[in-house]
Amino acid sequence: MVAACVRVCNKVVNQAKGKTVRQSLFEQLGGIETLEHVHKRFYDKIYTHPWLKAFFEGHEQAAIELRQTQFMAEKFGADIRYPGMALELAHRRMYISEELLNLRRELLRESLQEEQVPEALIARWLKIDGAFWKDIRKDSLASFSEIDLKYEQPLIVPKPEAS
DSSP states (O other), X not given: XXXXXXXXXXXXXXHHTTOOOOOOHHHHHTSHHHHHHHHHHHHHHHTTOTTGGGGGTTSOHHHHHHHHHHHHHHXXXXXXXXXXXXXXXXXXXXXXXXXXXXXXXXXXXXXXXXXXXXXXXXXXXXXXXXXXXHHHOOSOHHHHHTXXXXXXXXXXXOOOOOO
């Protein structure tokens, strides 16, 4: 809700100044506050999801939200640097299938809609988010088992049975 107000205020101020300013996606979204709200809502869903929550056991939700916010802010054009490790390295020990990524995208879309992000900006957000799937998706268990994890414990979370 706050994000919607920020977007409108920014637009009105720029119109009043007679400016035609090309804003970054970060600015169009309303800045860091919008990303923080979306990621809080999103990870509330992830951390309670019967399948996805297992990937985050032992990781503080607030820390994950912060890293995701920093990462996406940088990708959306903010003057913020993501200090975390490369996605491929951070996710290499996890078996993340296309099905898991699609489920994640559904929860992200819900979170964006619940935060009243306009549909055009949701589409751009999801497109950018999806561009990184190639860095974390594993095509099959067979190909995943060929990764040399050295001393890392592989994380394979079976899909829970429907109740």
